Amino acid sequence: MKPRSGYANTPFGDVHYQILGEGEPLLLLHRSPRSSRDWFRLMPILSQHYQVIAMDTLGFGQSDPLPEDVTMEMLAASVDCLLESLDVSHANIFGIHTGNKIAAALAHQFPDRVEKVILCGMIHSIIDDKSQRNSAIKDIVDLYFLPDQGSEDGSHLLRRWAVAFSELSRSWWNTPTLSKRHITEDDLEHFRLEVVDSLQAYHSKRSIYQANFDYDFGAAIREISAPTLILELCVPEEEHLGRNGNHLLTVMQNAQLSVMEEADGDVVIFRADEVADIICTFL
Secondary structure: OEEEEEEEOOOOEEEEEEEEOOOOOOEEOOOOOOOOHHHHHHHHHHHOOEEEEEOOOOOOOOOOOOOOOOOOHHHHHHHHHHHHHHHOOOOEEEEEEEHHHHHHHHHHHHHHEEEEEEEEEHHHHHOOHHHHHHHHHHHHHHHHHHHOOOOOHHHHHHHHHHHHHHHHHHHHHHHHOOOOOOOOOOHHHHHHHHHHHHHHHHHHHHHHHHHHHOOOOHHHHHOOOOOOEEHHHHHHHHHHOOOOOOHHHHHOOOOOEEEEEEEOOOHHHHHHHHHHHHHHHHO
8 A cells, every 4th residue: 555645834844744554643753864765664564553654854855955953853843743734642753863863852842742752773873971972973974064165166065975976876886785695676675765865865964963963862861751662773883882772761761672683774674574563562
């Protein structure tokens, strides 16, 4: 079954969404620089049990551009407006990476709108200490913070353009996956959609990560009263950061922890069945 789609008008811009299934509402908030396309594997599975709402965060996919000086609080308010426009009085929320910051802001600012919330992310994404989290993220997103101005010949623009090309090349020709013995249609579809999302998000990447740096995720999660699942995604490359899930249980009001090993953000594609099982068990 094909999702139905539409736009919700909010004070911050029009928000594009897709809806599939019936029943209790479950809102999916994507990572950056992706869109609701990131849920093409997970959405059909979850729609067997829930009314799944997948939105494009402002600045991404088919939604309007990011507001000037955007904050996670603004994006949470745009989500609240979306749910209001859909006559959804309260919903379960699943957010991954940037989506978990928006989910935390939503649960903090609009507690009556949130039934249960799942905050999913790799170790660097769920560190509650702001300075430590920013330090962990910095090396990942530094490429988006090249100077806006430079020489008169426009070479600074070419450097930014080259970064975008490099990203697109890695997405389109993902050597670890394409060198597997068995390659599936889903493998290729994932990379195609990743390229499309990256192109549409070209002007939004720097602003969304600046909003991420500015946001006090740790302060927000301490105020969340809704039942919360921390879904920590762990890979060996991040073990030096120290796993943070068990610590979050000690500072949050009503939290549980689930851990996925050898798991990065692509679990929503390549391990969608496992993620769906975790979500359904918690909800």
